[in-house]
Amino acid sequence: MAIPKPERFWQQHVDTWRESGLTQKQYIKRHGLNAMTLAKWSSVLQRRLRATPGQALVPVRVVGEQVPASAIEVRRGALRLLVPVGTDPHWVAALLREMPAC
Template identity: 30%
Template sequence: MTREQKQQYWKDHIEAWQNSGLSQAEYVRRNGLPIKTFGYHKRRLQSAPKPQQTLVPVKVDNNDTNQVQTPESGISLVTPRGFTVALASDFDVACLQRLLQVIG
């Protein structure tokens, strides 16, 4: 079993346990898993940073009279609150994510 397969194996068991309504001890007993190994992987997975990915609907409005010119074929985004963010084609994705969390 590859490292990725092992990680997925334990991730699947952790998720199944969380959805089972069973105590941790009862879940590992019913599934024949070592309780210490289960606990180790549970802690490791819970402490791992979780990527934040959110799909946001995008409306393209070619008739917008308030268009913002962006350099180098960039794009502009308008948040639901009315903030406009103009982005060059080489924008920093991490910076944009932080900005949208603040103004979104």
């Protein structure tokens, strides 16, 4: 599916603005853009990114078959996750939301 031209245009500007280190005001002045429009597209694109499944990256460390004495095993379909005791439960929940159900 092709990305509509206005969306592609604003995605490029939002990405360039964020990478530029400039404030929004400096960026729009330099490129002759409307502040409200850039802010709107920035918000729309950010919401879409958060809502798109499978787009989040989380750090993963692959370990052998040994189970640490202080770990909790979590299974989701064919996937097996060993989580050290004391791991932030919010991080585990976010990881589980991103794991496909195999």
